[in-house]
Amino acid sequence: MSTNTNELLEIRNLRTSFRIKDTYYPAVDNVSLTLRKNEILAIVGESGCGKSTLATSIVGLHNSINTKVEGEILYNNQNLVNLTDTQFNKLRGNDIGFIFQDPLSALNPLMRIGEQIEEGLVYHTKLNKTQRENRVLELLDQVGIPNVQRVAKQFPHQLSGGMRQRVMIAIALSGKPAIIIADEPTTALDVTIQAQILDLLKTLQDEIQSGIILITHDLGVVAEVADRVAVMYAGEVIEEASVVELFRNPKHPYTRSLLKSIPQTNSENEQLEVIQGMVPSLVKLPRQGCRFSSRIPWIPQSAHEENPELHEVAPGHLVRCTCWKEFHFEDEEGSVNQ
Amino acid sequence: MWKTIIRRVLIMIPQLFILSLLIFILAKQMPGDPFTGLITPETDPNVLEEMRIKAGFYDPWYVQYYNWIANAAQGDFGQSYTYKKPVADIIGARGLNTLLLSLLSVILVYLIAIPLGVLAGRYQESFLDKSIVLYSFISYAIPTFVLSLIFVYVFGYRLMWFPTSGTVDISLDAGTWEYYWSRFYHLLLPAITYALLGTTGIIQYLRTEIIDAKTMDYVKTARSKGIPMKKVYSRHIFRNSLLPIAAFLGFTITGLLSGSIFIETVFGYQGMGKLFIDSILSRDYSVITALVMLFGFLALLGSLLSDIILSIVDPRIRID
Ligand SMILES: Nc1ncnc2c1ncn2[C@@H]1O[C@H](COP(=O)(O)OP(=O)(O)OP(=O)(O)O)[C@@H](O)[C@H]1O
Ligand code: SF4
Ligand SMILES: [Mg+2]
Numbered sequence: 001m002s003t004n005t006n007e008l009l010e011i012r013n014l015r016t017s018f019r020i021k022d023t024y025y026p027a028v029d030n031v032s033l034t035l036r037k038n039e040i041l042a043i044v045g046e047s048g049c050g051k052s053t054l055a056t057s058i059v060g061l062h063n064s065i066n067t068k069v070e071g072e073i074l075y076n077n078q079n080l081v082n083l084t085d086t087q088f089n090k091l092r093g094n095d096i097g098f099i100f101q102d103p104l105s106a107l108n109p110l111m112r113i114g115e116q117i118e119e120g121l122v123y124h125t126k127l128n129k130t131q132r133e134n135r136v137l138e139l140l141d142q143v144g145i146p147n148v149q150r151v152a153k154q155f156p157h158q159l160s161g162g163m164r165q166r167v168m169i170a171i172a173l174s175g176k177p178a179i180i181i182a183d184e185p186t187t188a189l190d191v192t193i194q195a196q197i198l199d200l201l202k203t204l205q206d207e208i209q210s211g212i213i214l215i216t217h218d219l220g221v222v223a224e225v226a227d228r229v230a231v232m233y234a235g236e237v238i239e240e241a242s243v244v245e246l247f248r249n250p251k252h253p254y255t256r257s258l259l260k261s262i263p264q265t266n267s268e269n270e271q272l273e274v275i276q277g278m279v280p281s282l283v284k285l286p287r288q289g290c291r292f293s294s295r296i297p298w299i300p301q302s303a304h305e306e307n308p309e310l311h312e313v314a315p316g317h318l319v320r321c322t323c324w325k326e327f328h329f330e331d332e333e334g335s336v337n338q
Numbered sequence: 339m340w341k342t343i344i345r346r347v348l349i350m351i352p353q354l355f356i357l358s359l360l361i362f363i364l365a366k367q368m369p370g371d372p373f374t375g376l377i378t379p380e381t382d383p384n385v386l387e388e389m390r391i392k393a394g395f396y397d398p399w400y401v402q403y404y405n406w407i408a409n410a411a412q413g414d415f416g417q418s419y420t421y422k423k424p425v426a427d428i429i430g431a432r433g434l435n436t437l438l439l440s441l442l443s444v445i446l447v448y449l450i451a452i453p454l455g456v457l458a459g460r461y462q463e464s465f466l467d468k469s470i471v472l473y474s475f476i477s478y479a480i481p482t483f484v485l486s487l488i489f490v491y492v493f494g495y496r497l498m499w500f501p502t503s504g505t506v507d508i509s510l511d512a513g514t515w516e517y518y519w520s521r522f523y524h525l526l527l528p529a530i531t532y533a534l535l536g537t538t539g540i541i542q543y544l545r546t547e548i549i550d551a552k553t554m555d556y557v558k559t560a561r562s563k564g565i566p567m568k569k570v571y572s573r574h575i576f577r578n579s580l581l582p583i584a585a586f587l588g589f590t591i592t593g594l595l596s597g598s599i600f601i602e603t604v605f606g607y608q609g610m611g612k613l614f615i616d617s618i619l620s621r622d623y624s625v626i627t628a629l630v631m632l633f634g635f636l637a638l639l640g641s642l643l644s645d646i647i648l649s650i651v652d653p654r655i656r657i658d
Binding site: 089105120124171 | 554555556558559560561562563564565566567573574577578581652653654
């Protein structure tokens with residue numbers, strides 16, 4: 001774990017709710033996280049647990065008509081939750097870069113690559129046209145794209161998936177951001193390409209020293225590049241620790257089931273195979289008591305905390321609930337705590 | 339690109355062949371024959387019979403078909419029985435009138451439909467959007483001839499703002515400035531009428547396209563770059579939604595031809611549409627078949643034009 005205590009971004013009690021038929025349902029519920037300089041913070045969890053919602057809340061990319069964001073997201077002494085769109089535009093693409101999951105749909109199909117990278121520079125830099133064009137080539141080169149002159153004039157469909165994701169990264173980098181948020185940047189890519197993109201992210205991070213929030217549902221990815229991990233379940237963080245600590249000493253039953261499922265997770269089947277069942281939908285999610293208990297019915301009711309809180313079990317290692325002390329997998333006997 | 343265009347043109351040959359065969363069969367099925375109109379109580383049946391034989395009326399159908407096609411291929415669609423002139427000449431003169439009317443109508447359609455479609459999509463679900471959608475449905479539901487009649491009555495006869503029939507003031511000399519102005523003036527009301535009714539497709543298409551585009555990932559990317567929402571709209575959403583509209587041009591022109599049938603008839607505008615109705619009423623077969631053939635050909639041409647335009651504006655569609 002990084003000993004650097006330079007805090008870049010501090011999320012406190014963030015709650016992001018979507019309106020469904022006149023009622024707001026939190027998809028991110030009371031999440032507190034800290035991103036430090038020069039660190040890769042991974043956020044892991046199954047599909048639907050609120051990872052993307054968390055990411056878009058940070059940069060204000062949600063649809064304000066049906067979304068409510070509460071809590072604090074502190075960056076540079078300002079609370080991002082209260083920013084207007086115009087204020088956000090100063091941060092987006094400049095202080096905070098964003099990388100999306102599917103580079104094919106995330107790039108405008110009718111716009112040349114060079115133009116798409118240059119666009120942000122128009123608003124965040126004072127460079128003139130020629131300088132911007134040179135900067136575009138520089139960025140393309142930085143993300144390991146060959147033939148930069150030609151690629152800049154091409155359209156997204158003319159590039160391979162890996163190249164497109166490199167372009168996305170170039171866009172995210174263009175404002176020399178302090179923070180990069182990558183929402184499943186490798187999920188849409190082939191295995192070999194995934195590794196290259198992860199390497200690139202890691203290398204770039206060493207170069208530019210920014211903090212990266214890496215969203216993924218692949219613990220293999222986490223082990224490879226992240227410094228710290230937050231595991232999310234149904235909108236909540238249920239465990240947070242350094243990567244080494246989490247892999248060596250996982251506490252929460254959900255984390256343990258995730259880890260247990262790694263060997264079975266072959267790279268083609270991206271979905272995590274965890275404990276039976278799935279994240280309940282927003283409307284059906286139990287808001288009282290423990291959100292996970294329904295998926296481990298063999299644990300006696302008495303073992304669950306009524307309203308599980310995050311407890312610090314070791315320095316920097318937070319776990320929601322206490323019943324992990326009694327937890328065991330269904331096919332195991334009695335209380336196991338390695 | 340040229341290769342594809344040539345290939346597409348070649349594909350049109352069998353399409354035209356099938357079309358011509360259908361037209362021929364249908365024409366044969368029509369009651370009466372070109373001479374029916376000439377029959378009076380004094381008509382000598384023998385003379386009539388002779389004329390029929392001379393015109394090839396009793397030849398086997400394939401001989402008749404072959405003759406028709408062979409001549410048509412050379413631009414000879416036969417004589418018109420009502421006008422006593424070669425069909426090609428009649429259509430030629432009317433064709434220009436329809437072309438002018440169509441061009442002006444298309445321009446007006448785009449001038450009306452694009453801003454409305456863009457506004458409706460941009461301010462989705464607003465009062466403005468709902469009004470525009472309502473207009474587009476109403477205009478779709480109103481039959482062309484009904485609105486034409488209303489406009490002729492109100493703006494032509496009542497308010498006398500526009501001429502009520504014809505293509506030009508016949509007292510003017512061709513070539514003078516007044517003459518061209520008069521032609522344009524005669525075009526205006528039919529074109530406006532057509533345009534008001536012809537916008538539904540483009541408005542609806544543009545509106546849905548913009549609403550869809552708003553939810554696209556690339557729009558999120560654009561926003562994540564921190565560019566102002568206004569620019570996200572103009573550079574990404576509108577641009578991407580408008581490009582396919584260009585491809586509508588081909589189809590719009592095709593649609594105009596069929597629309598012109600009613601418009602021209604009501605406005606007494608001497609174009610191909612009116613010619614078509616007149617020929618049907620007088621059973622001028624050679625003109626009818628030639629016109630149907632021509633409309634069919636233009637429809638095929640329109641769709642080819644659309645494909646070509648689309649391949650030019652959308653880099654993803656490569657034709658090589
Ligand atoms: N705009 C929205 N309106 C209503 N509900 C939404 C909206 N966006 C997301 N949700 C719901 O919020 C929950 C969290 O979604 P989110 O996309 O953040 O999950 P995720 O962890 O990113 O999943 P994935 O791995 O599939 O990307 C889900 O139940 C989802 O259905
Ligand atoms: S109380 Fe039980 S079910 Fe709930 S989080 Fe803790 S271990 Fe899981
Ligand atoms: Mg997601």
